[in-house]
Amino acid sequence: MARLQLNQQKHFSVGPQLFGSFVEHMGTVVYTGIYEPDHPTATAAGFRDDVVQLVRKLGLKTVRYPGGNYTSSYHWEDTIGDKKQRPRRMNLAWQAVETNQFGLDEFFQWCQQVHVENPVLTVNLGTRGIDDALHELEYVNGALDTDWANLRRQNGHTEPYGVKYWCLGNELDGKWQVAKKTPEAYGKLANETAKAMKLMDLNIETILVGSSTPRLASYPSWDFKVLMAAYDNVDFIAMHDYVDRGQSEHMDQEDQASVDDLPTYLARSREFDKQIEEIETIADAVKALKHSSKTMKISFDEWNVHRRSLKAPQPWTEHNPVDWCYFNLADTLLFGSMALAILRHGDRVKLSCQALLVNTIPLILTDEGGAAWANPTYYVLQSLLQNLTDQTHVVESTLVDGDVYSTTRYQNVPVVDQVVVDTGSAYVIYAVNRGKTTQQLTVTLPRTIKSGQQQHLIGELDAQNTREHPDTLTLMPRDDFQCDPSSTTQTAMLNGYSWNVITYNYR
Numbered sequence: 001m002a003r004l005q006l007n008q009q010k011h012f013s014v015g016p017q018l019f020g021s022f023v024e025h026m027g028t029v030v031y032t033g034i035y036e037p038d039h040p041t042a043t044a045a046g047f048r049d050d051v052v053q054l055v056r057k058l059g060l061k062t063v064r065y066p067g068g069n070y071t072s073s074y075h076w077e078d079t080i081g082d083k084k085q086r087p088r089r090m091n092l093a094w095q096a097v098e099t100n101q102f103g104l105d106e107f108f109q110w111c112q113q114v115h116v117e118n119p120v121l122t123v124n125l126g127t128r129g130i131d132d133a134l135h136e137l138e139y140v141n142g143a144l145d146t147d148w149a150n151l152r153r154q155n156g157h158t159e160p161y162g163v164k165y166w167c168l169g170n171e172l173d174g175k176w177q178v179a180k181k182t183p184e185a186y187g188k189l190a191n192e193t194a195k196a197m198k199l200m201d202l203n204i205e206t207i208l209v210g211s212s213t214p215r216l217a218s219y220p221s222w223d224f225k226v227l228m229a230a231y232d233n234v235d236f237i238a239m240h241d242y243v244d245r246g247q248s249e250h251m252d253q254e255d256q257a258s259v260d261d262l263p264t265y266l267a268r269s270r271e272f273d274k275q276i277e278e279i280e281t282i283a284d285a286v287k288a289l290k291h292s293s294k295t296m297k298i299s300f301d302e303w304n305v306h307r308r309s310l311k312a313p314q315p316w317t318e319h320n321p322v323d324w325c326y327f328n329l330a331d332t333l334l335f336g337s338m339a340l341a342i343l344r345h346g347d348r349v350k351l352s353c354q355a356l357l358v359n360t361i362p363l364i365l366t367d368e369g370g371a372a373w374a375n376p377t378y379y380v381l382q383s384l385l386q387n388l389t390d391q392t393h394v395v396e397s398t399l400v401d402g403d404v405y406s407t408t409r410y411q412n413v414p415v416v417d418q419v420v421v422d423t424g425s426a427y428v429i430y431a432v433n434r435g436k437t438t439q440q441l442t443v444t445l446p447r448t449i450k451s452g453q454q455q456h457l458i459g460e461l462d463a464q465n466t467r468e469h470p471d472t473l474t475l476m477p478r479d480d481f482q483c484d485p486s487s488t489t490q491t492a493m494l495n496g497y498s499w500n501v502i503t504y505n506y507r
C-alpha cells in the first residue's frame with residue numbers, strides 16, 4: 001500500500017537523449033551483432049536487418065561509438081575509405097582481430113538506418129592526442145575546402161555529419177586502460193584538446209572522463225582534479241558504473257567480493273542516486289572555486305547491470321565474445337530502478353548511454369547467421385523512450401505512507417520505486433515493485449483524466465528471454481486496470497516484483 005502525491009509543478013524537462021545506448025568494437029557487438037554481410041537478413045551495406053528492426057522499435061535516438069576501452073589505442077583513420085585497403089589491427093582492449101570493415105562512415109550510415117539522430121563519438125586520448133582528435137573532428141564535421149573534410153567527400157560523404165557530442169577519451173583513471181593517466185596529466189590534455197576542438201567547431205560539446213566507478217580508491221578526487229583542470233572548456237563530466245550481483249565494494253580487492261541477497265541487490269540503484277549527487281556536489285564546488293557561471297552537465301555514458309559471459313572467450317579471433325549474457329527478471333528490476341535514478345536526476349544528467357546495445361551485457365542478443373531477440377531490459381528502455389520527447393517533463397512526486405525495508409547495507413528502502421513524467425498529454429508513472437507482494441498505489445493527480453492504461457513486466461525472478469523462448473519477459477497490458485475519469489484520485493495495482501508503466505491521459 002502506498003499513496004503517491006503529484007505536484008502541479010513541472011520540475012524539469014527531459015528528452016530522448018537521456019536514454020541512449022553504446023556500440024563498441026568489443027566482443028560481438030559490431031561484427032555479427034549489427035554488421036554481418038553474410039547474414040540472411042543483411043542489407044546491401046552488410047547491416048543485420050533483424051537488428052535494425054529491433055533498434056527502430058526500441059526508439060533509440062542516441063548512440064555512443066566506437067568505445068569504450070577500444071578507443072584508447074585505436075586509429076580512427078584505419079576505419080575509412082576503400083574497405084579492401086583498410087588495415088587489420090590488434091584490438092588491445094578486447095583481444096580481438098579488428099578488420100575495420102565497419103568504421104566511422106558505416107556507423108553514420110547505420111545510424112540513419114536505425115533512426116538514431118544523435119551519435120556521440122569518443123576520441124583517442126590514450127595513445128594519441130590533440131592532433132588526432134582535430135583530424136577526426138575535421139573529417140566528421142568539416143564544412144570547408146580542407147584536407148580531411150575533402151577526404152570525407154572523396155569517400156562519398158558530401159555533407160558534414162554535424163556530430164555534437166565528443167567524449168575526450170575513456171576511463172583513463174583505470175589500470176586496465178591502455179595509456180592510463182594521472183588526473184593532472186589527463187586534465188591538462190583534455191582541457192587543451194577540448195579548447196582546440198572548439199576552435200575548429202563552435203557547435204560541439206565535450207565530455208570529460210570522470211571516475212570509471214565509485215569503487216576505485218581515486219573516486220571522487222579524480223573528478224575534482226580533472227574538473228579543476230578542464231572546467232572552462234568542457235560541458236559534461238562523464239560517469240560510469242556497472243552493478244554485478246557478486247562484487248567487491250573496492251575494485252582493487254576483487255577477492256573480497258560477496259553475493260547480494262535479493263533485497264540488497266534490488267536496492268543497488270541507490271548507489272546511482274548517491275554517485276550522481278556526489279558528482280553534482282564536486283562539480284558545483286569547482287564551479288564556485290572558479291567563479292564560473294556555467295553549471296556542469298553529467299553524461300552517464302556507461303551504465304548497466306553486469307553478468308559474465310555464457311560464451312567462452314576466443315582471444316585474437318575476429319569475433320571474440322565478451323559478456324554475452326541473458327538478464328533475468330531480478331536484473332531487469334534493478335535495471336529499471338537504475339534508469340529511474342537517472343530520470344530523477346534529469347535536471348543534471350542530460351545524456352546517458354546504457355552499455356551495450358548488442359551481445360555484451362546487451363539489450364539485444366544475436367546468433368551468428370541466426371536469430372536476434374531482446375533481453376527484458378530492452379522493454380524497460382523502450383517504455384521510457386516512448387514517452388521522452390522534447391515536451392516531456394519530470395513531475396515532482398511524493399510517496400506517502402509507502403512500505404519500506406532495510407538490509408545490512410541499505411536502510412528504509414521504499415518498496416515502490418517511482419518517477420512520474422508529464423508528456424504534455426498524459427501523466428506517466430514508472431514504478432518498480434521491489435517486494436514480493438502486490439502493492440496498491442493510490443495516486444492523487446493534479447487534474448481529472450480522460451482515459452488510462454497500465455503495462456507491466458512480470459514473471460519468475462530467474463526467468464529469461466532465450467532464443468527458444470524470446471518473449472518470456474516482455475511488457476504486457478494489465479487487463480484488470482481501471483481508472484475513474486471523473487476523479488483526481490486513481491488506484492493501480494503493482495504485482496510483486498514488477499516493472500510498471502501507468503499512463504493517465506488528460507488530453
Ligand code: AHR
Nearest residue numbers: 067068069070170171355
Ligand atoms: O563494458 C564496456 C566497457 O566497460 C568499456 O569499454 C569501458 O569503458 C568499461 O570499462
